[in-house]
Amino acid sequence: MTGWRLNVLITPLRAALAAVGLAVGVLAFAWSGLFNVAATTPHWPITDWFLHYVMINSVKTRTLAIEAPDTLDSPAMIARGAGHYASGCASCHGAPGRPRSPIIHEMSPVAPDLARTVPSWEPKHLFWIVKNGVKFTGMPAWVSGSEREDEVWAVVAFLKRLPDLSEQEYARLAMGAETDGAVGGLVAIAHGPQGPAPRPDVLADCARCHGRDGMGRDGDAFPVIAGQSEDYIYDALSAYAVGTRHSGVMQTAAARIPYAEIAALAEHYAAQPRRPVVPAATPDPELVARGEKIAREGVRATGTPACVSCHGPAPTARNPAYPKLAGQHANYLEQQLLLWEKEDDSRGGGPFREIMRKIAFHMEKDDIRAVAAYYAALPPGE
Ligand code: HEC
Ligand code: HEC
Ligand code: HEC
Structure with a gap:
């Protein structure tokens, strides 16, 4: 009897009309501008909870088949990740001794202090988040993530260490022998008069990872560029800058330097003596x-x-x-x-x-x- 009544009440035509009505209602609400997109009004606690719940579950389901490499404790991986963290992540997430800007606290959701939140994630979860980013939050995906998973793992190696790092340890890992002023952010460096030598502000950012002598630091964290052919360095830097050679680390570093500086940088590093490196392990x-x-x-x-x-x-x-x-x-x-x-x-x-x-x-x-x-x-x- 009830089944028969429902059949009469919910006919396919009525269901379709209701769906169309709902869609029109939603569109009308969107069109009216009544929804407040201001980041000043925080989400309701339940929305906040729900969004984070969706994110956590999405990450966990998508990482079931991922296996972390066994090299995450390698000092070279950690240093490589740290170098990039300073230029690509710290502006939003802060770093030891470098708190987040008040502007970041006005984001919705706020980019979290990773030193506090990282311990609640497994390496494979961090890998997935850093590689893919998080939709609707401002958390970006990795530049060239599908080709350069090796680089994403280097950042994960660093993130694992982050909660225990002192301000001094962080500064050394992220900047080598350079100071904070050398950290390149995500914005381009302004053009300026071109000289025969690279501009000090430009060279300082390269030197954080490659050293001023192009020999790199922290074992085999960074390739040797000292004494490399000038033409080759020039071509490599140009390719990173325009995005035809894929590396989230180097594309970020190269894209922000004035194009005219590339020749001076190539000349500088080509002129450095290429010295023997200490091998990571005794060669077989x-x-x-x-x-x-x-x-x-x-x-x-x-x-x-x-x-x-x-x-x-x-x-x-x-x-x-x-x-x-x-x-x-x-x-x-x-x-x-x-x-x-x-x-x-x-x-x-x-x-x-x-x-x-x-x-x-x-x-x-x-x-x-x-x-x-x-x-x-x-x-x-x-
Ligand atoms: C433009 C700002 C911005 C930049 C740059 C950025 N992030 Fe994020 N990140 C965010 C925001 C916002 C969230 C919060 C996402 C959420 O709540 O779902 C987030 C979340 C995360 C999380 C998850 C943390 C947690 O506990 O929920 C990790 C891990 C992370 N980011 C790592 C990185 C790394 C590594 C980099 C650099 C390669 C980076 N982020 C660059 C804004 C940023
Ligand atoms: C955050 C660390 C970091 C910074 C800053 C950085 N590099 Fe690199 N560089 C790397 C890494 C890692 C690679 C290896 C990238 C790859 O796999 O393609 C690399 C690769 C290179 C290469 C290619 C080497 C080869 O043999 O093909 C050149 C040339 C180079 N960097 C020059 C520079 C110059 C010049 C700057 C300054 C504008 C700079 N880098 C800034 C880390 C960095
Ligand atoms: C006919 C010439 C030629 C031969 C033979 C050749 N290469 Fe290359 N190789 C190149 C060129 C050209 C590049 C630079 C590609 C580019 O534009 O980035 C290169 C780049 C490389 C690089 C990247 C270096 C860096 O600093 O990033 C490696 C590694 C390499 N070659 C290894 C080898 C090995 C190993 C062999 C032998 C099995 C070999 N090559 C044979 C021409 C050659």
């Missing part, structure tokens, strides 16, 4: 020997040519668009070769990058590791 002589064979002879099975004809060591002068690899950190070389394996156009900035992409794409992971170990162990002059 067998691996290095295998790497040398690949570098000198190539690998027939994968169609890999000898690397030495372009990257040395070679007795003749090389094309300046071919970067020097001798004395570069093994983990950096390996990572760059793996980036090309994705067969997209996310790595490389010079005119001959297509050549290198094709070579790297066909290489086996073991061969990549061996040849990276070989070039890292080679004296930097070669």
Whole structure:
């Protein structure tokens, strides 16, 4: 009996009319401007709770299959993450000894003090949030996040350490030997008169991570750029600046410098002596020997040519668009070769990058590791 009555009351036509009526009502409310979007009126506590509940559950469900790498305690990863945190995150989230601006406290929702909230998240949750951002909140996604998950993990490595860091430890990790004034934020540096040397304010930001001497700091946290070919540095910086070489860390750093400064920076770093680096681990002589064979002879099975004809060591002068690899950190070389394996156009900035992409794409992971170990162990002059 009741079933029959309901059937009569809720006919498909009436249900459709009700849905249309509701939609029109919502539209009319939106059109009327009666909803207050002012950030001055906070959400009702229940809305606040609900939104955060949605966010937490969304993050937890989406991270079920993610596994954190076992390198999150590596000092180099932490330093790399810290360097970027200072320029890309601290302006909203604050940092040890650097409280958030009153403007941030007027955001809705407020960008939280991560030193306090990070312990409630697992590394894989932090990874997901930093990579993807959070819709409707102002929390941005990672620049080039789908290609550079390795960089997102470096930030997670740093976030894990953040709650225990003193002001001094943070300053050293984020700025190296430079001071706070060197921290580049998210806004572009104003253009100014161009000189033969890089402007001090521009160079100071690069030096936080690469040092003024281009040798980098904290083990293998940052690639060696000292003594690299000037043309290659110029091309790499331009590619980061326009976004054709993907790295959330370097795209952020390069996009904010005046374009005219790129030449002066390239000249400065190319002129620095390239010194031997202290390897992160004692190189395995067998691996290095295998790497040398690949570098000198190539690998027939994968169609890999000898690397030495372009990257040395070679007795003749090389094309300046071919970067020097001798004395570069093994983990950096390996990572760059793996980036090309994705067969997209996310790595490389010079005119001959297509050549290198094709070579790297066909290489086996073991061969990549061996040849990276070989070039890292080679004296930097070669
Ligand atoms: C423009 C400001 C802004 C920037 C820049 C920013 N964030 Fe956020 N972030 C936010 C806001 C706002 C939230 C709050 C989101 C929410 O409540 O759901 C947030 C949330 C987070 C959370 C979740 C914290 C929690 O406990 O809910 C993490 C982790 C985080 N951000 C990390 C970072 C990192 C790392 C960077 C730099 C790569 C960064 N954020 C850059 C605004 C920002
Ligand atoms: C927050 C740390 C940080 C800052 C600041 C920074 N770099 Fe970098 N730099 C890196 C990292 C990390 C990489 C490796 C990026 C990649 O994987 O492509 C890199 C890569 C590079 C490369 C490419 C190296 C190669 O062999 O291809 C050049 C050139 C470079 N940086 C120059 C600069 C200059 C010049 C500045 C100043 C405008 C600067 N960087 C600022 C961290 C930084
Ligand atoms: C025909 C010349 C050529 C050969 C052969 C070659 N490369 Fe390259 N390689 C390049 C060029 C050009 C680039 C620069 C790409 C760009 O524009 O960023 C490069 C870049 C690289 C980089 C990135 C360096 C950095 O500082 O980021 C690595 C690593 C590398 N090559 C490894 C190798 C290895 C290993 C081999 C041998 C298996 C090899 N290359 C063979 C031309 C070559």
